[in-house]
Amino acid sequence: MPGSARVRADSAQIGLDLAHRGGHTCGVDEAGRGPLAGPVFAAAVILDPRAPIAGLRDSKTLSAARREALAAEIRERAIGWAVASASVAEIDSLNILQATMLAMRRAVEALVPQPALARIDGNRAPRLQCAVETLVGGDALDPAISAASILAKTARDAVLAELHLAWPMYGFDVHKGYPTPEHLRRLRSFGPSPEHRRSFGPVRELLTPGLGER
Numbered sequence: 001m002p003g004s005a006r007v008r009a010d011s012a013q014i015g016l017d018l019a020h021r022g023g024h025t026c027g028v029d030e031a032g033r034g035p036l037a038g039p040v041f042a043a044a045v046i047l048d049p050r051a052p053i054a055g056l057r058d059s060k061t062l063s064a065a066r067r068e069a070l071a072a073e074i075r076e077r078a079i080g081w082a083v084a085s086a087s088v089a090e091i092d093s094l095n096i097l098q099a100t101m102l103a104m105r106r107a108v109e110a111l112v113p114q115p116a117l118a119r120i121d122g123n124r125a126p127r128l129q130c131a132v133e134t135l136v137g138g139d140a141l142d143p144a145i146s147a148a149s150i151l152a153k154t155a156r157d158a159v160l161a162e163l164h165l166a167w168p169m170y171g172f173d174v175h176k177g178y179p180t181p182e183h184l185r186r187l188r189s190f191g192p193s194p195e196h197r198r199s200f201g202p203v204r205e206l207l208t209p210g211l212g213e214r
Contacts, residue, residue, distance in 0.1 A: 023116025024079065027144025028108060030100050030121070031059070031152035035177030036187070036203055037170070037196045038160050039085040040096065042103035043151035044111050044118065047144045051077040056146040058139040059153040071154040074147045081147075082110035083155045092199040101126035107148075121145045167193045 024046045032040040047053070053073050055066070062070070075081060084106030086099035094102065105126040108118050117131045121138035138145040157176055164173035169190050175183045177195075179202060187202065196203045 024113055025117040025119060025144065026080070026108065026111060026115040027138070027142055027146070027148045028104050028118050028120040029059075029139050029145050029149035029152055030104060031149065031156045032177070033096055033100055034179070035197075036179050036183065036200050037088070037172065037177035037193065038156065038163060039087050040091060040100050040103050041083060041085045041152040041156040041159075042100065042107045043081065043083045043148040043155065044104075044107040044115070045074060045078050045144050045147040045151060046080040046111065046113070046115060047147060048077055048079045053077055053143070053147070056143045056150070058146060059149040061140075062150070064157070067150050067154050067157075070147075070150050074151060078147065080111045080113055080115075081151060082107045082112075083151050084110060085156075085159075088195055088197055091197050095199065096197075097124065119145060121149065163195050167195065 026044045026046045028042065028044045030040060030042045032038060053070065055070060059067055084103050086103040090102060091099040101124070104120065105128060108115065108128055108130070115130050117133065118125075118128055119133045119135055119138060119142055121135060123134050123136055125132045125134050135142055135145065139149040140146070160172045160176045164171070170186050170193060171182060177183070184202060187196070187206065192198070192203050192206055198204060198207060
């Protein structure tokens with residue numbers, strides 16, 4: 001297996017892959033696990049081999065303008081695509097990993113047509129009705145996962161731009177909720193908004209007097 005890319009098939013679901021051999025394969029990726037605010041997003045994409053899309057790669061390596069252009073192309077040319085999310089309340093209730101798995105499951109379940117196999121970026125996968133493979137670094141290796149990363153990222157950025165209109169003092173339109181020095185400074189100045197994740201340390205410390213001094 002080349003490089004550090006490691007593919008791990010979910011042994012509990014490998015039989016489904018055999019049963020549905022010849023069906024569609026989707027790529028799945030998330031956006032927004034690390035931020036202190038806003039929902040976590042996931043997307044699932046079934047690419048059409050008859051309509052290839054040039055320039056697909058990890059969304060983090062693309063400019064915002066290029067991501068938007070590719071997102072429009074993906075929505076137009078893909079056989080199927082879906083975007084889903086898990087809310088701040090779900091993140092705080094479940095934890096960020098389980099909320100991410102929930103968003104991924106919602107995205108795959110919303111796909112039309114349904115896939116026979118889901119290839120998921122990373123080394124963890126939600127339990128799905130189809131066969132599952134995980135691929136570390138998949139957003140840079142698998143075009144369908146790259147496409148999913150682009151749709152998830154652009155969808156989440158659009159929501160953070162909307163949150164900026166409601167809460168302009170935090171600068172969500174610039175840092176997209178990530179814990180940049182400027183975001184942390186504004187968080188300390190204004191306190192957490194309803195869109196901040198209470199289960200994340202920098203937010204929790206502001207809500208629990210003395211916690212950050214321990």
